[in-house]
Structures are given as structure tokens and as C-alpha cells.
Amino acid sequence: MSFEIKEKDLLGRIGKLKTKSGTIETPLLFPVINPSVQPVPPQRLKDVFGFEAVITNAYILKKRYQNKPVEEGLHKFLNFNGATMTDSGAYQILVYGDVEYSQKEIVAYEENIGTDIATILDIPTGWRVTKEQAEVTVAETHKRAKEFFNLKTREDILWVGPVQGGKHLDLVAASAKEMGSLPFNIHALGSPTEVMENYRYDVLAEMILTAKKGIPIERPLHLFGAGHPTMFAIAVALGCDLFDSAAYALYAREGRYMTENGTWRIQEMDYFPCTCPRCATETPKTLMIKPAKDREIFLAEHNLWVCIAELKRIKQSIRDGRLWEHVEMRAHTHPALLSALKRIKNHKDFLEMYSPSIKSSGFFYFDHEGLARPEITHYQNRLLTRYTPPTTAKTLLLLPQTRNKPFHKAPEMKKIRQLLRILGPELADKVHIAVFCAPFGVVPFELDEVYPLSQHEAVLPLDLETIGHVADQTIEYIKQMPYSSVTMLNNPKVWSNYVESAARKACTEKGIAFDAVEANEISSRQLIANLKAALLKQLSN
């Protein structure tokens, strides 16, 4: 195995990828090296910035430099002593329709220059293509992939098998399955460039997740052309391990300043919102009077520092089990990213399957987007498939969440304990207490210390979708569990009547009794009396 997974969160992971030039840590960004116009020398990328690997284009090398990289070897040619990856010219096929080399020639060239990671010459699908055209690219890519295994002669290079299909998700699924069945070391999602240029990150999210479901989960996935730090977090969360960036240099040439939150033109800047070693000693004013070439190098280096910082934030988040929080924050830098985040709920079971659901730390719940979190899916599935209330339970006493957790230790619960004492042990045994809470739905009292039922913090006031979700979960719970009645304490300030109506409806449909007591603006004494009356009525039926 060339790829070893060290830490996981969501579909993101910190991994070690073994190449013949050393082991590199993922998630990883390959800066794109263009030997003819390279603003930052490759070896400086490693020594100063810490990039362990770079990518360059074998097709362009062959066309421009012919045999020189073969004679010198790619590492010496680039003057880079880390790991190298080569692309194959497939992107040029997308742009120009065809290239003048066959796959056989490209594969031989990649082997001969001794790259560490290499790409077959696939046929990118592109963005504005019909399903029929897309089918052709998928079929041709698969054909070339199979051919490739007869062409390759070296065993020490890691080969990348791109998944095509574009926005046609059934084709992406088929392509992923086919490519995944071949013995590639790495997969890539083919040409998402145009999808990203059109800011259709929602479509991109579906493409990535569809590809992930088809390829073996233990192989790394490269997202070609994704070089902007705003989208690293969501791409990693969806299972991308490798990225490449020509953007750091292209943006620099155009005077554009990247940040993890967006892009500026330097003319628009009064401040550098950054502390990288370049920005710490420069202002936009001092930069603007420097020669154009110096500005370009400044920007290229700044752009690289920003990419590195974001990857480190992502890695630390994975290690902390807080990648979701990081993604959610970053998704609020561009509407297209938040649209993408909203798609994840369509795949929440897949996410839950491969993501750790027990963690060392709690989590923050902001908004209904968070309902796709694996911790929530995990709890809800288990509750409905594995849980049964205590056998003595006749009536369900459903209480609203408290600010303090665990719920059963919250100060508000003093009243409830008092109520149970008043009822006496025999009746109290027939009352089963559960809390309805965001984002989990119904939490039986005896489970409320199980992770993460007390180890989370939800934003108040709740958003309507979240309230609706809790209402839906309450319906499910009541329908499935063998109570003969339900008594609910509602807190309309937080929940309005959504959960109460839902619970009432579920009881009516099930043909069991339902009663609700309001918590607002009454004394503890009155509250206990009301709850007691309701419970006694239920239990006497």
C-alpha cells in the first residue's frame, strides 16, 4: 500500500503517500511548475515554504524540451529534490481538442523522465457537453486506462486514473466504478476547472461525492485544477486528498492577491490582511512602487503562504475532529461554497459510514446545514434501530432542552425530580423522561451523557429548518416506541408550537393519548402541578 491513512474526519484524512522520492503528507497541494516562466524556483518551494512535492506537465515538457528532461531526469531538470507529479496533456485535449502525442508516447515519456506520480492520457469531459458527448469521453478514458496497463513498464511510479463524466452524475458513477476496478494507485476527478470557473461548487460537490462512492475509499483522490484556498476545506471534507495550483502564479501575474476568504486585486488594497513573512514587512503602498517582476514574485509567494496556512488549518481540524466547523466557517466566504455545503445532506449516510462519529471534543451546531454531520446521522440511526425505552415505561414525558448539559443535571430539572418524588416510586417508574433538543431530536434521559449528546453547543435562537428537523425526529420516535401516552412540556419561546404539533399529530395517528403543558411565565409550583395533573390523567387511562 502506497497510501496510509493516519487521521480521519468527515471524508477528509491526513495520510502518508509513499513515492520513490520520499513520503509526502496529505492533504497536499502540488504547486504547478512551468519551467519557462517560474516565479518561485522549485527548490525554494521546498526549502522555504515546505512543499514536499510539485507538479508539472509532461506533455508540455516533451513538446518544449524534448529529450533534455529524459537525459537529466525530471528532478534534476526541475532542480527539485522532493516528489514530482506529472500531468499528461489531457487538459490540453480539453482546450485544443487534441494533442500531437499518443498515450503510448506520453506514458513512455513520463516513465523515462522518472517522475514519481504520473497521469494517463485520459479524455476530459468538460462542462458544456451533452450526455452523448460525455459518454464518449468516459468510454474513451476507460479504454485508454485499460490500454495503459499494457504500456507501462516501471513499477515504481504511482499512476493516476482520472474519473470523467462531468456534471452527468450517472456517468461519473460508472466511470468511477470502472476506473476504480483497475489497479491505479491514485484517482483524480477529471477537469473540474470549468465547473469551478462557473462557481458551480454545488455541482462539483455532487461530482466529488459520486466519484468517491465508486472508487476504492483507501486510494487518494486528486482534484485537478483546484488551487484556491477558499475551497480546500470543503474539497477535503468531501474526500479529496491532493490538489494542484497554477493559480498562485497565474493570479500573481495578474496582480491578484489570494486569501483563504477570497481574492483581491492589489490596486484595491489598503491593507494586506495577512501575516505571512512577505506581508509582515510590506504594505500595498510600498509594493505598488516596486518593479512589476518583484510584485509578481511577492504575490506568488504570498499566495503560496496562504495556501499552506489553509492546509495546516485543515489538517489541524481533521486532527481535532472539527473539520465540519472549519468547512462551515469557510463556506460563509462565498455563496457558491455554502450552496455546495447544502448538498452534503443528500449524502449523509455515506459521510457517516466513513467518518468517525466518536471524537475527543464536542462540536458546534450553527445552522441546519449541520444536520448532515455524521455525529447526528449516527445517533439518529442508532436510536431508531437499536434503542428501546425501559420496560416499565408507560408514558413519555418529553421535556425541552436546557442550556446546561447533560440535561438531567441541569438546574431546571430540579422541578422534574420534585415531581417524580410527588408521584411516588410506583408511578414515577411508569414515566420515561426524554428531552427534545437541537440538533438531535429526542434524547432519552438515560442516554444524555453518551457522546455527543452533552458535548455540543447549538446556536440560539434556532433556525426554522432545525426546529422542523427536531419535530420530524420527535414524530419518528413517538411512532416507533411502545409508549401508551405522551406528556410534553413545551417552551414556545424556543420552539413555537412546531414540536408540540408534530408530537400531537404522531400520537393521534398512533391512537395514543397526548397532553401538553406550557413552560413559559408560570411558577415552578404551578408547572409541577400542571405536569402532575397531566401525568396522572395519562397513567390512569
Place this chain on the structure above:
Amino acid sequence: MSFEIKEKDLLGRIGKLKTKSGTIETPLLFPVINPSVQPVPPQRLKDVFGFEAVITNAYILKKRYQNKPVEEGLHKFLNFNGATMTDSGAYQILVYGDVEYSQKEIVAYEENIGTDIATILDIPTGWRVTKEQAEVTVAETHKRAKEFFNLKTREDILWVGPVQGGKHLDLVAASAKEMGSLPFNIHALGSPTEVMENYRYDVLAEMILTAKKGIPIERPLHLFGAGHPTMFAIAVALGCDLFDSAAYALYAREGRYMTENGTWRIQEMDYFPCTCPRCATETPKTLMIKPAKDREIFLAEHNLWVCIAELKRIKQSIRDGRLWEHVEMRAHTHPALLSALKRIKNHKDFLEMYSPSIKSSGFFYFDHEGLARPEITHYQNRLLTRYTPPTTAKTLLLLPQTRNKPFHKAPEMKKIRQLLRILGPELADKVHIAVFCAPFGVVPFELDEVYPLSQHEAVLPLDLETIGHVADQTIEYIKQMPYSSVTMLNNPKVWSNYVESAARKACTEKGIAFDAVEANEISSRQLIANLKAALLKQLSN
């Protein structure tokens, strides 16, 4: 005037504050200097980090160093050639109940050491105090403030008048009004430390906004004790100009690593998610083997870099008119910050009054929290108070928003132009077209290029509160405008039936005709025919 406002966004501003030791730019963070344990020398704060001002505590100076700072002068004593601010011992009153110096002594000391900005000896309210106790602190602070103006002898020092009242907002309002009526140069919100320690940023937001409404808007506002970069953005947006941080040093002593997104203990870190000059050349592993003192200095300096970067991000956002976006992103780093953001809608008219509503760039709309944006309030107020439809308009044709903007130029509108041609000029004149869209509500076609009606991007799918808001705005619009009927084209995929039901209800209540046509899954030809039939029916009534 010692304070000049250069740029504004929301209630935040970039300002120039003139002190006798030079002009400093706000929003500004004063690092707290503790002369007896100071991890970073004051002059280094200026020369390397660019801090133009520092703060120290006059009460502690007087107690520990007595006359030395008087003899040397504060600047020489601290060895700092920028601007200095002094606190007065009020925080020590809060913690210890009282201090051994009178206000008279403290004020004289502050004048004698020659600080540039000084604080009166007010009485902080604190957090867990009854309304009666709080009233005493407010009254006593006001009494001392009035006394102070008889004590001061120098005219070249900027004096800070703190606003007290704690969480009791009516007291805060009264205190702000009283303190604001006195000739202070700067105000401060007294002792929010405990509010922040309890993560009640929602309460803090209300306190800040209440104080802002009482004090003269043109004076800077200092938020005492707010030293964590996660909350600078929202505090600036609410109108705070000055901050002080002892946290950078206190956190460093406790091994805590600040970021703009939260805090880590260094033992928990595998990566430094930062590119500051310190973090660029260090890893948690290499740091952990260094001597404790070096670690502390490393952390203090890193913490300061992080604070600087966040302030620069905030300033650039103000300059770009994108402070709301920055705040919204940052609010997704902690539930308490998002809870605070949710409070702003209670003050949206105040925000609109002092915030520019015309900007050079468009904006991003993520979620219903954004409904508090001044651009939206501004448009809606003007539409309902100043707009009337063309006089020929009989029926309102209400169309759903398009992805492309301006709406009237979107490809989907080709059908509508065709429809108008079919109707002929006479009938077409009686049809007034408007679009219902998030987040603005109803936008008449002829206004759709007015800023920011085409210069925004909203996340799809929309959240329920936003849909509800558009429905409410549609009701308001229909009720107020003199149409004799409404025809609506609904797109249930985006809007479900919320806006349609709202429009129907408004028409019924008003006693005018309403008809709706569904846009989904029908041909253009069919759509035009359906709309034509509906309009002809309306116009023939």
C-alpha cells in the same frame, strides 16, 4: 476634533485619532503592558509589529512604581515612543471591591505621568448584580465623571468616559446618555469581561448597541478587555473602535495559541495553522522542546500577529464595504458569536441610519441573519415610503427571481417579452412587472439595476426564514400599491408555495383578484399561453 472618520461600513469605521504623541489609526488594539512581566518589549511592539499605541494601568503603576513614571514620564518609563493609554484601577475595583486611591489621586497621577489617553476612575457594574446594585454603579460613575471635569488640569490628554449598566440595558442607555452629554473625547463600555467569559456575546451585542445609541456617534468607543481576535469583527461592526489585549500575554503564559477562529493549547497541536513570521519557521514539535520562557515569547508574539492580521482584514473589509460578510464568516467560528449576530436585526434601523447603503461592490447573502444588512433595510424602507408603480399599471405580474441579474436582462425574460408582444402595446402598458427575490422582496422591473438589486448573490437553496421574509415583503407591497389585480408566476422548486400563499392572502384581504401560474416542468409555449390567459382574465375584469 481629535477623531476623524475616514471610511465607514455598518457601524465600523476607519478613523484617525489625534493624540499628543501622534495620530493613530482605528480600529486599534492596545497591547496591555505589564512592566513587571512583559514578554515583548513595548518598543518592539511598535518597530516589529507596528502597534502604534499601548495601554498600561495607572493604578498599578502608582502602587508599584510610585514616582518613577512621574519623574521619567510614561513614555520613557515604558520605553515606548508611540501613543499611550492608561486604565485607572476601575477593573481592580470590580475584582477587589475598592482600591486605595481616590479618583483625584488617579487623575492627577495620569496627568503627571503624561499619558496620551486616560481613563477616569469609574465604578464597573459587573455581571451577576441586581438592578439595584447596577443602578448604584451607574449613578456613582456619573457622579465621578462630573467631579472629574473639576479635577483635570491638562488639556492635551484624551479622556475616556466609561458607560456602565452591565446587562441592564435601560441602565446602559441612561448611562450612555449621561456620559455622552459630558465633554469626553472617548467612551468605553465598562467591564464586559465577565459577559465575555460567560460567552454571552448576544448580551454584549445588545450592550454595545445600546451604548452606541446614547453616546455621540462621532466619538470613538473602547471595548475594555476584548482581546481575542475572534470577536474583533463583530465588535467593530457594532461600532467599537478601540480594544485592549492582555490576552495575548496571559494566553501565552498558559500555553494557549490564539487564532482568528479560536484557541488551542499547544499540546493539542500538530500544525500551526498560521503563516506569521514565527509560525513560518516553527512546528509544535520543535517548539515543545524549547525552554518555557522561549515558548511563552513565541506564543505572545504569534498571538499579536494574529490580532494584527484580523484587524487588517477588518480594515480592508470596511474599505471594501464587505464588513458584514467578514463578520458573518467569523460568526461561524463560535455559536456565541452567531447568537450575537442574530441580535442585530433588533437594531437594523439604527444600523441603516449610520451605515453607507450605496457601495462600490455587491454583496453576498448567505442566510436570514443577513436580513439585518443596511442595504436591505434601506431598499425596503424606500420602496414602501417613496415608490409608486407607473400610472398605467392595472395588474401586477409578479415573476420569480432569475439566476442572472439584472432580472430584466436574464434569458428567462425572453418569454415575458414575447408575451407582452402577443398582448399588444395597449394591454402590455397595463401590466406592471416586478420580481420577487431574496433577500429584497419585491423589485419592480424598472428598478432592478439600482444598487444593490443586481449587485448581490444569494445562496440557493434559500433558508425558510428568508423565504418567509420575501413572502412578508410581498404582502406589504401588494397591500400598499394601487394594483387592481395580481398575476403571479411561481417557481415552487425554489419558493414552495410560501410566497404564492402570502400574495393570495394579501389580495383576498385587499379585495383584488389573484391568479397564479406554475413555472415548473412546462414548455415556454405553454407557460406563455397560461400567463396570457391569466392576464387577459385579470384585465377584462
